[in-house]
Amino acid sequence: MFVGKVVGNLVATRKNEKLIGAKFLLVKPHDNMDAERTGMIVAVDMVGAGVGEEVLVTTGSSARIVQNKDGSPVDAAIVGIVDNLDIRE
Secondary structure (H helix, E strand, C coil), rough: EEEEEEEEEECCCCCCCHCCCCCEEEEEEECCCCCCCCCEEEEECCCCCCCCCEEEEECCCHHHHHHHHCCCCCCCCEEEEEHHHHHCC
């Protein structure tokens, strides 16, 4: 899991049938959350997040489980909207 900021929307009119009705958002992970993620990712929104919000994102098989669709081609899902982020170094 990681925390990132929603920076945009993605619209795909043609997609896998298991993704019909899904809302896609572009998320930029925070630099200090995950050293391996440096660019934006596409995530399925499960909580009604919007552009500009800080979100909690899960990836891999956990993202598919959250969507409740077996065999769904999902690799990242937004599972929470962050109210407060306090990082102490």
